[in-house]
Amino acid sequence: MIKVDDLNIYFGSKTSAIHAVKSASFDVAEGESYGLVGESGSGKSTVLRAIVGLVPDWTGKIEVDGNTIVGKRSKSQRKMMQMVFQDPYGSLHPRRTVNDTLKEPLAIHGFDNQEQRIIDALDEVGLGAEFRFRYPHQVSGGQRQRVAIARALILEPKIILLDEPTSALDVSVQAEILNLLGRIQKSRGLTYIMVSHDLAVVGHLCSRIAVMNRGVIIEEITDDQLRSGEVGQAYTKQLWTASKGYDRTALEKFEDFK
Numbered sequence: 001m002i003k004v005d006d007l008n009i010y011f012g013s014k015t016s017a018i019h020a021v022k023s024a025s026f027d028v029a030e031g032e033s034y035g036l037v038g039e040s041g042s043g044k045s046t047v048l049r050a051i052v053g054l055v056p057d058w059t060g061k062i063e064v065d066g067n068t069i070v071g072k073r074s075k076s077q078r079k080m081m082q083m084v085f086q087d088p089y090g091s092l093h094p095r096r097t098v099n100d101t102l103k104e105p106l107a108i109h110g111f112d113n114q115e116q117r118i119i120d121a122l123d124e125v126g127l128g129a130e131f132r133f134r135y136p137h138q139v140s141g142g143q144r145q146r147v148a149i150a151r152a153l154i155l156e157p158k159i160i161l162l163d164e165p166t167s168a169l170d171v172s173v174q175a176e177i178l179n180l181l182g183r184i185q186k187s188r189g190l191t192y193i194m195v196s197h198d199l200a201v202v203g204h205l206c207s208r209i210a211v212m213n214r215g216v217i218i219e220e221i222t223d224d225q226l227r228s229g230e231v232g233q234a235y236t237k238q239l240w241t242a243s244k245g246y247d248r249t250a251l252e253k254f255e256d257f258k
Ligand code: ADP
Pocket: 011, 012, 018, 020, 038, 039, 040, 041, 042, 043, 044, 045, 046, 047
């Protein structure tokens, strides 16, 4: 579904250029959850932003659903790939109701039955129709992130790119959101790329994980390696050890109370 080959991304002018992503290559199958993990500043968000077309200066090859990306994304390419960001405060307009937020993409892409689609999308993320006329400050952090997920789903995309979708949330709410994302992925057959600085968080959803350090993908690990801790690079081992502070078993047992 996604193929990235020898991707290099630069910021700034020639004299003060930052080489933020260095020769990154990976591919993601349809229906797979692929993880991208690494410390802050390692280039994870930049990779996602390049895939959705938000960075101007890159080289290499990006292929989505069999089509090589050249120049600007078409309207249908934009529709099939949606992004969910870390900070639901920043990504939702403070003076727009949930209804307005969900209606906007439907209007842009000319969908019919808008009201029903909004109600269905809210239901899918575990929010009742009564949330429609609330403002972002009138819902909790976890509920805001559910609205952001509903907004991503409402255009019926094939791919969702998740940039630290739970990092701003309390641990118990993180687990609820991760479980919700897992359920939605299964029921819709979606393809995910999920970015996190926390190996345990990506390990919860992803079967293959690329480890990034200073703009370079240093290795790709499987969920078996994640369980056993038998990883190739010392840097990965360090992330793995840090992630043990987070109890995976507890996370898996966590129930999602609607
Ligand atoms: P991560 O998501 O892993 O924390 P980022 O992809 O945000 O890392 O950033 C990778 C590197 O690129 C960092 O050094 C960051 O400062 C730089 N960078 C990211 N966005 C920009 C930008 N718009 N302009 C200049 N430098 C940027």
